[in-house]
Amino acid sequence: MKIIVRQKASYKKYKNKTFQELMNHSLVLLNKEKGVSSRNFTRFLLDLGFNKAGHAGTLDPNTTGVLPILLNRGNKISSILSLSKKEYIATMIVHKDFTKDMIESTFKSFTGEIDQLVPKISAVKRQVRKRNIYSIKLISINNRLVKFKVLCQAGTYIRKLIHDMGESMGTGAHMIELERTKSGPFKLNECLSKDKFIKLFNKKNINCFRPLEDAVKDINKVWIDDGAIIPWSKGSPIYFKGILKFTSDIKLNSKIAVFNTSNELIGIGISKSNSDDFLNKDEGIAFRNYINLI
Structure with missing residues (x-):
């Protein structure tokens, strides 16, 4: 997807999260075993200290393979992955x-x-x-x-x-x-076995997690001005003037991933217009608040 710049801004380098931050704000890619339901397969994560562990797209007990699991606050975007190809x-x-x-x-x-x-x-x-x-x-x-x-x-x-x-x-x-x-964007060769995940987790190795940003690789994106962060965190929509840059294929009423100037995913919006308006309009609402991750 092509990125279109609406207004210039200074962007900070994406900062890798700590193990503790990832525990509260990430996802896990597991290769589900045969003979167990998706729900029972992911139950061990609760025993490891996670408050929420929601899988994105249920697999039948006898089906194996890619099972993305959203952890704690990351669970809010499980519907985005569930609806992916x-x-x-x-x-x-x-x-x-x-x-x-x-x-x-x-x-x-x-x-x-x-x-x-x-x-x-x-x-x-x-x-x-x-x-x-x-x-x-x-x-x-x-x-x-x-x-x-x-x-x-x-x-x-x-x-x-x-x-x-x-x-x-x-x-x-x-x-x-x-x-x-x-x-969605995740392939089988990226997945960990349950035993491999537990081994990495017990060593506090951050490689057992994937950042939430990886979950939205396949959907349109928008970056917003620092001044729009607080209104967004309180559930407000974002106006055209708050947009810094965006991908070129945004359509009316489509879901878009919202980023700050540190390239961190801060939520999901629902577009109230299209890419042309994102570039050319100065007045009005560009997208509304759908999922807030702040």
Whole structure:
């Protein structure tokens, strides 16, 4: 995303936080184990002294992979990560004989916007929802086992996607394995095992944490003047004159990450205009206060 400067300012170098500061204002990236719910998997963090530990995007007990966990005050932005794109590697078993062409044709037909009926076992109301499937790529075929990678909108049920693809082929299919390989900006190779995290934590090694700033890499950003910090901390909206610089793709009513001149994330705003107005307007509200991290 291109950064547009509205007015010049002096920026301070980002200051790395201490271990204690990160305990209150950070996130953890864990590789969730198989056979345990997301909630039970993260419960050990409370035993380590964290008041809040909220995971961003639930994984079923038998699903492994990327599980971002927001700690203490950082828990306020869990919804931002929960709504980010997800990537999975899935293995399905096809119930009847098929060809590679059938698989690839089906993957193509299920790429784009699809209708998905929420599964009966889901915790949310059962209804048809629109979901975007950005890509489906075949990895391997071994007899009736098909392994593939899918990049999709948050809230997509991969088990249901596989069931529907099986119905479309006329063969039937069901999921036997699922691993989340990406959640928003975070990849599987960045994640720690539970044991590795505990080992680093007990040594007070800051590498067991990730700063909250990493969680908003994929959304638009705005930097505000020092004089606007106190009003922001009290819940006030930010006016155009308080903007220093911003990214170029801000749209009306979209979520934007708000930074101070020390390049620290201080909250999330809801834009009341677009990037053109952020540059050219002098009067009026640019964005309202949605999440305050000060």
